[in-house]
Amino acid sequence: MLNILKVDHEAQFNDIGAGIVASLLQTRPQAALGLATGSTPVGIYRRLVELYREGSVNFSQARTYNLDEYVGLPADHPQSYRQFMEEHLFRHVNILPHNTYIPSGSENPEAAVTEYDRLLEQAGPLDLQILGLGHNGHIGFNEPANKLHSRTHIVALDDRTREANARFFRSPDEVPTHAITMGIASILHAKQILLMAKGEDKAEIVARALKGPLTTHCPASLLQTHPNVTILVDAKAGRFI
Ligand code: F6R
Numbered sequence: 001m002l003n004i005l006k007v008d009h010e011a012q013f014n015d016i017g018a019g020i021v022a023s024l025l026q027t028r029p030q031a032a033l034g035l036a037t038g039s040t041p042v043g044i045y046r047r048l049v050e051l052y053r054e055g056s057v058n059f060s061q062a063r064t065y066n067l068d069e070y071v072g073l074p075a076d077h078p079q080s081y082r083q084f085m086e087e088h089l090f091r092h093v094n095i096l097p098h099n100t101y102i103p104s105g106s107e108n109p110e111a112a113v114t115e116y117d118r119l120l121e122q123a124g125p126l127d128l129q130i131l132g133l134g135h136n137g138h139i140g141f142n143e144p145a146n147k148l149h150s151r152t153h154i155v156a157l158d159d160r161t162r163e164a165n166a167r168f169f170r171s172p173d174e175v176p177t178h179a180i181t182m183g184i185a186s187i188l189h190a191k192q193i194l195l196m197a198k199g200e201d202k203a204e205i206v207a208r209a210l211k212g213p214l215t216t217h218c219p220a221s222l223l224q225t226h227p228n229v230t231i232l233v234d235a236k237a238g239r240f241i
Contacts, residue, residue, distance in 0.1 A: 002229050002231055005233070007232070014047040017043075018045075032126045033064045033130070035089075037066065041196060060094050064085075066085060067141070067182050082102050101119050103181075116180065120182070133220055134158075139187060141155050144216065144218060145217070152180060162175045193226055193230070195229060198233070205218070210223075211241065
């Protein structure tokens, strides 16, 4: 079932997104959370940090599993997704470092793929998977293709994805060409999914993902098969839905 929440203001967007995470942790403190990086969830993480400081949310027993990581960037590289998570969430809340899992893309990516699948299997279905949405319909870094992978794998990033992410790097050439990502089956295995999108530039792909045909050429369209998806959009991204 797709539950669409369309909001007018950034603050509402962040309150609702953070509220979903916070209420899950209130009822299930040991929840396993699937996390995303990118611009869209930044305000939600900021709000979660505020809720933590107010005493409304507690991460001490939570476990987190990030969707993806660049291949070739060491964990302490400023643009690695590990650093992103530290900067926007982990270092500001009481999550235990050993409960934060992110594929490690620097030394031996093939071994990291196997290890991440082992960790996900051990975790069982994630209680909540947070997703952003790529302009090409990617979720995690499952890029449009004739075939999609079900489990964790190494992926060559689309030119469009590299261009979109170049804003975080000093030059577009520095954007890694490959990433490790959770696969589609692992994403769909989560008990609950929160897909978020903001801005005019996402309006068309949001509509294709939610109302278009199910196709591997728009990986997010496969979310239509999941029984519990919440779509959180601002008015601009939700223009066609
Ligand atoms: C990030 C991720 C990506 C992003 C997507 C949207 O971990 O898996 O799928 O969610 O590229 O990125 P933003 O939010 O920057 O538009």
